[in-house]
Amino acid sequence: MVFVALNSGRNFLVKFKLIIAATLVTVVVTGCGHNSLASAIGAEWKVPFQIQMVDTKKDAVIFKDDNQYVFNTFQMINGKYKYSTNGEDGWTFSGDILFRAISRPTVGDVVWGVIKTGKKSSEIQMVFTNQTDPSTKVRMDSKIRNNCFIAYPSVQFFNNGVGYAQNWNAHVTVYDSQGEIILDENLS
Secondary structure (H helix, E strand, C coil): CHHHHHHHHHHHHHHHHHHHHHHHHHHHHHCCCECCHHHHHHHHCCCCCEEEEEECCCCEEEEECCCCEEEEEEEEECCEEEECCCCCEEECCCCCEEEEEEEECCCEEEEEEEECCCCCCCEEEEEEEECCCCCCEEEEEEECECCEEEECCCCCCCECCECHHHHEEEEEEEECCCCCEEEEEECC
């Protein structure tokens, strides 16, 4: 009888260890992520915000709190969203356009921004001209959603820590849904 009691105690201990191991594996595999991108960002941001644009190809997001727009990347692992404030690029602005060219390890060089013209914008065309060789131009077109855009240049803008502004001049043209120009501006 004593043997049976010890044996059932061992079974309980083995089952308990298996349950703990299975729980740990589940936590590691799911990564303790969130079911939505908004809840993942909300876990880091303790103030109200609105997601303005999501790029699912490169897992990038632009969101807005009361006074600033923020660009960052997120991760989607096993159907769960993970968000970290590391790498956030947040700005306020008062003009017609917020225009940022940055580099991020997970997506490379990215151009993002916000349009505030008072008119509904549909598309932005960006032309970058190399300052040392003006015949070298890079053109990017991007759809605008909720007044925001995200684009990825076909060339590397950031070399050895030198930003695009030291090597490139930028010109942007913003169009409405009818193809009419609503903003045409040199940014460099």
